[in-house]
Amino acid sequence: MAVTVSPERDVVATPVQRAFREAFYAGAIALGLFVLFIGLRTDQNISNELILVQRWGLLAIVVILTAVGRFLYVAFGQPALERAKAQKAEAPAAAAPGFVRRNFNTIGIAVLFLYPIVIVMLVGFQGSLKWVDNFGIQILIYVMLAWGLNIVIGLAGLLDLGYVAFYAVGAYAYALLGTHFGLSFWILLPAAGLMAAFWGVMLGFPVLRLRGDYLAIVTLAFGEIIRLVLINWREVTNGSAGISGIPKVSFFGLMSFNVSDPNYISKVLGIAQSGAYYKIFLYYLILLLCLLTAFVTIRLRRLPVGRAWEALREDEIACRSLGINTTTTKLTAFATGAMFGGFAGSFFAARQGFVSPESFVFLESAIILAIVVLGGMGSLGGIAVAALVMIGGTEILRELDFLKVVFGPDFTPELYRMLLFGMAMVIVMLWKPRGFVGSREPTAFLKERRAVSGSFTKEGHG
Amino acid sequence: MQYFVQQLINGLTLGSIYGLIAIGYTMVYGIIGMINFAHGDIFMVGAFTALIVFLILGALFYSVPVVIALLIMMIVAMLLTSLYNWTIEKVAYRPLRGSFRLAPLITAIGMSIALSNFVQVTQGPRNKPIPPLVSKVYTVEGVSVSLKQIIIVLVTVVLLALFWYLVNKTSLGRAQRACEQDRKMAALLGVDVDRTISITFIMGAALAAVAGTLFLMYYGVVVFSDGFVPGVKAFTAAVLGGIGSLPGAVLGGLLIGFIESMWSAYFSIDYKDVAAFSILAIVLIFLPSGILGRPEVEKV
Amino acid sequence: MSASPSTNDFILQVEHLSMKFGGLIAIGDLSFQARRGEITALIGPNGAGKTTVFNCITGFYKPSEGMITLNRIDGSSYLLERLPNHEIPARAKVARTFQNIRLFSGMTLLENLLVAQHNKLMKASGYTMLGLFGFSSYRKASAESIDLAKHWLEKANLVDRADDPAGDLPYGAQRRLEIARAMCTGPELLCLDEPAAGLNPKESAALNELLMDIKNSTSILLIEHDMSVVMQISDHVVVLEYGRKISDGSPQSVRTDPRVIAAYLGVDDEEVETVLIEVGDEDVIEQLDTGPDAAHGPGTSSSFLAGPVTDTIGHSEGERVTVSKGASKAEQVDAKANAAPRKPAERATAKPTGSTPKPRGGRK
Incomplete structure (x- = not known):
């Protein structure tokens, strides 16, 4: 608990004295916060009445842990951090970035391409399923979504809290058109993107004049409206039951991943049947979609429209004074961002084979937004790292079954997943308020390309 | 007509609860310009605290008069919920004050996720029903008004009056309004800005806790995820009324309450939230700073 | 729209422009013209409505009444009050800067x-x-x-x-x-809102140089408080007070206009006469003093609106000093004097003789 202490008191007390006092406060606060929620537990008895179960031991443990943690932090952690900071300030400009840093993008892409191969070699086709699907595909979907949202928030500076709506539009577009008309993924992917872009413009129009938090709530409301319509328009969307039996993606129409089809991949290639082929294929598909997103984003930034987005983020009035049509600029940002959301959505539908409104709740928007901000707005590399940390981290929590040995068989690490996710969001943000990559790459240069420090870039008021 | 009046009363009740929560959003927004996304979950914590206090009372005493029980629930909920909001402000928002604008928004969302999941982990994911506290219903000319509804409206009115007095007539309120206008200048003139902001969070949480208690009494059930929907509605109410404006928050809350109850009554209950959100969007198209919000002057 | 050749001499014509904010009349029935290839300065005390005029011209405000015509060199003309904000730079080729700098x-x-x-x-x-x-x-x-x-x-x-x-x-x-x-948008009219505000003398000199360079290709409309800038580089001055035009003409004629003086010094209406007399002969004296002396240059002569005014005011014993335009600028004015066009200053030199130099002072 970062209870700040006024500097006057710092002078008087030694760190250890101070730490004791701080620890006492922290313990007292923890006691107050947790006395009812950890000390007691509401439970239903056999006759379905609520009863209270007492857990004072657990409460004591939590309070003591908080106090001890605070003590250690104030007594040792804080001084160490300050020393580190002082050293950093004294040290001259950081040495030239290392090999990994300089070639981060190349190495990253190479690793991503090799990942499934390495996994298959390590654990075989069947064992690779989980690693390729839960970690690879899952993380890459979020990377793509976050890169799409980055166009709206990171570049154009328009705070969009309803991005998941476009994801939903893309997913339902593929699900509905794919199941009803049997159209192939390769036709529906661009169609879903266009449809999402259309909805992006639909959202864009009413919010053109809105700024800041007004924009935030309307985009949030838009996301909720789409979700509520998906739930309630049962004739079309099948309500909260969702749509199942969504066709799989074919290998560009040449090979199929359905066991029953005559051109099933293992029949064509003459290899053993396995669900892993499809997953690996999907992995490379989403990887290519991600790279497409990155390529388009990088290209657009160097085009007038991308520069206009960034200029819009920096100063909208100045933009207008330079003859930039801010209306179309905003709308293109919404549409482009939405389009990538739509692509990701149709991919998601194809991967799951099932969609329901459950997948498109506000929490998803919040997670995507958090990834963009944690990564560093506008920085593709930073965002990818943030997605890896946040999504990979929570996926790993699913795998921590060994903790059952420590905490007993009742312990389900999955329960703590979102709790830890929320806390991680807070901690990372406190640690790096500008995200992992705070600087901005200029889009053009006369002599040399120098990164622009984050302290100059604005975050937009839209 | 009777049906309409009935819906009006239902809307008023719902709107009172939204209004109480919306004040917390609007105050925090007014003073530090951030959306306290965790406020909806603060409301949920308030409702849960009231629930646990109710159970404690039930376990300790054979019978407690309902009024006293409600009062105790409310007061404990206000105290503990304030402690939560105060702690959250210190831990998650204060270190980020004056930095990048989106950073506190993200910590707020993180806190919201953490809070609801904390309650899920410690109290279990199931619905928590309680027996009805007050069940008396009065019927006047075919319109039925339950005592619960009367209590809700009454408590809201009393609290709003008290609150209005605090903000407009006391030095604390003056400090708050000063911080709202210009935090730096207020600090230079000797206003303890940190303390004022803390108190703002405490006041917002206290009102949310009351709303939570009333919510528990009205619906008789609470679950860990109950923070989100009322939270978003109250936020919508605050924005609709003009974020930063206290009367606006109450007005917005009532409006959202009316829209919801009317839409459920006359059109479709499934789409009541869609209606509320759509009306928000429509209002903001014509009044980009809400109904009572000060229009943002574009200074060139 | 087509424009007659005569109107094409004027790049900008503002006619009967009014701008009301609620009950407040920020600009009332303002008309003026800016000639192509010239620097037109818009001056006036704080709150006179200069920036509002700019915002009307550049489309940030829609005027309550009036017409703003921009005549482009190719003969096309645009009614600026009817163009959307962003089309004014794009189509009418008007670019602007801001009082509080707005860079990306x-x-x-x-x-x-x-x-x-x-x-x-x-x-x-x-x-x-x-x-x-x-x-x-x-x-x-x-x-x-x-x-x-x-x-x-x-x-x-x-x-x-x-x-x-x-x-x-x-x-x-x-x-x-x-x-x-702003120049990168390829404008025909460049509107500068207080470009010299907050600049030190060296920066101010660099700015003047830049503006004189721009003037070769682009007409300029300028809001400025720094009179040394206005008097040296502008060809035409329009003076506003309380949203109304009180004077319009060459820098020379404007700076001797009693209404302008009254506006700047805050003289009561009855006193305008007095000030007129005072300044009238004052001006003559000064012109005589410095006019013929080419080495001295027009810098020191640039009247009470310009830099060296405090020097003189300093001598006025017993009188309250209301204008202090910074004696430190005198040097800068001198330095720039040779570069600046001298026509307006020289035109007024052939005036009859008066009495001995008398210290000038603004009265309140």
């Missing part, structure tokens, strides 16, 4: 100037599509735009910092960058 602070200087060429580049990139697929036509346009940016960076003396973020520049350089950015 997180973008480099070069990027700032590239953003200013948005519309041109947008077309060249086939509205993004051609550019996205890397067509050579866009690459050529892009290279040209960088050349233009470089040209203006050189003019503004900022080329060494082209790859630094704009927010990192010192104040004076930011002003020059903002002007360079």
Whole structure:
């Protein structure tokens, strides 16, 4: 608990004295916060009445842990951090970035391409399923979504809290058109993107004049409206039951991943049947979609429209004074961002084979937004790292079954997943308020390309 | 007509609860310009605290008069919920004050996720029903008004009056309004800005806790995820009324309450939230700073 | 729309412009004209409505009444009050700067100037599509735009910092960058809102140089408080007070206009006569003193509105001093005097003789 202490008191007390006092406060606060929620537990008895179960031991443990943690932090952690900071300030400009840093993008892409191969070699086709699907595909979907949202928030500076709506539009577009008309993924992917872009413009129009938090709530409301319509328009969307039996993606129409089809991949290639082929294929598909997103984003930034987005983020009035049509600029940002959301959505539908409104709740928007901000707005590399940390981290929590040995068989690490996710969001943000990559790459240069420090870039008021 | 009046009363009740929560959003927004996304979950914590206090009372005493029980629930909920909001402000928002604008928004969302999941982990994911506290219903000319509804409206009115007095007539309120206008200048003139902001969070949480208690009494059930929907509605109410404006928050809350109850009554209950959100969007198209919000002057 | 040849001498015609904010009349029935190829200055005390006029011209405000006509060199003319905000720079070719500098602070200087060429580049990139697929036509346009940016960076003396973020520049350089950015839109009329505000003498001199350079190709409309700038570089001055025009003419005629003096010194209405007499003969004296002396230059003669005024005011014993235009500027005025056009100052020299020099003082 970062209870700040006024500097006057710092002078008087030694760190250890101070730490004791701080620890006492922290313990007292923890006691107050947790006395009812950890000390007691509401439970239903056999006759379905609520009863209270007492857990004072657990409460004591939590309070003591908080106090001890605070003590250690104030007594040792804080001084160490300050020393580190002082050293950093004294040290001259950081040495030239290392090999990994300089070639981060190349190495990253190479690793991503090799990942499934390495996994298959390590654990075989069947064992690779989980690693390729839960970690690879899952993380890459979020990377793509976050890169799409980055166009709206990171570049154009328009705070969009309803991005998941476009994801939903893309997913339902593929699900509905794919199941009803049997159209192939390769036709529906661009169609879903266009449809999402259309909805992006639909959202864009009413919010053109809105700024800041007004924009935030309307985009949030838009996301909720789409979700509520998906739930309630049962004739079309099948309500909260969702749509199942969504066709799989074919290998560009040449090979199929359905066991029953005559051109099933293992029949064509003459290899053993396995669900892993499809997953690996999907992995490379989403990887290519991600790279497409990155390529388009990088290209657009160097085009007038991308520069206009960034200029819009920096100063909208100045933009207008330079003859930039801010209306179309905003709308293109919404549409482009939405389009990538739509692509990701149709991919998601194809991967799951099932969609329901459950997948498109506000929490998803919040997670995507958090990834963009944690990564560093506008920085593709930073965002990818943030997605890896946040999504990979929570996926790993699913795998921590060994903790059952420590905490007993009742312990389900999955329960703590979102709790830890929320806390991680807070901690990372406190640690790096500008995200992992705070600087901005200029889009053009006369002599040399120098990164622009984050302290100059604005975050937009839209 | 009777049906309409009935819906009006239902809307008023719902709107009172939204209004109480919306004040917390609007105050925090007014003073530090951030959306306290965790406020909806603060409301949920308030409702849960009231629930646990109710159970404690039930376990300790054979019978407690309902009024006293409600009062105790409310007061404990206000105290503990304030402690939560105060702690959250210190831990998650204060270190980020004056930095990048989106950073506190993200910590707020993180806190919201953490809070609801904390309650899920410690109290279990199931619905928590309680027996009805007050069940008396009065019927006047075919319109039925339950005592619960009367209590809700009454408590809201009393609290709003008290609150209005605090903000407009006391030095604390003056400090708050000063911080709202210009935090730096207020600090230079000797206003303890940190303390004022803390108190703002405490006041917002206290009102949310009351709303939570009333919510528990009205619906008789609470679950860990109950923070989100009322939270978003109250936020919508605050924005609709003009974020930063206290009367606006109450007005917005009532409006959202009316829209919801009317839409459920006359059109479709499934789409009541869609209606509320759509009306928000429509209002903001014509009044980009809400109904009572000060229009943002574009200074060139 | 077509324009007769005579009106084409005027790049900008403001006719009966009024702007009301609620009950407040910020501008009332204002008419003036700006000639092509000239620098027209809009001056007036604080709150006179100068920036409001600018905002009307550049489309940030829609005027309550009146007509603002812009005549382009090709003969086309535009009614600015009817054009949407962003089309005024794009089609009518009017660019502006802001009183409180508005740069894209997180973008480099070069990027700032590239953003200013948005519309041109947008077309060249086939509205993004051609550019996205890397067509050579866009690459050529892009290279040209960088050349233009470089040209203006050189003019503004900022080329060494082209790859630094704009927010990192010192104040004076930011002003020059903002002007360079406006010039990159290829304007025919450049509107500058207090370009010299907050500049030190050296920066101010650099700015004057830049403006004189721009004047060769572009007409300028200027709001300025720094009278040394106004008197030296402007060809035509319009004076506003409380949203109304009180004087209009050459710098020379304006600075002797009693109403202008009254507006600046805050004289009561009854006293205008007195001031007129006082200043009238004062002016004559001063012209006689300095006019013929070429070595002295018009700098010191640039009347009480200009720099050296405090020197004189300092001598006025017993009287309250209300104007203090900073004696420190005298030097700067001298320095720039040779570069500045001297026509207006010289025109007034052939006036009859008066009595001995008498210290000038503003009375309140």
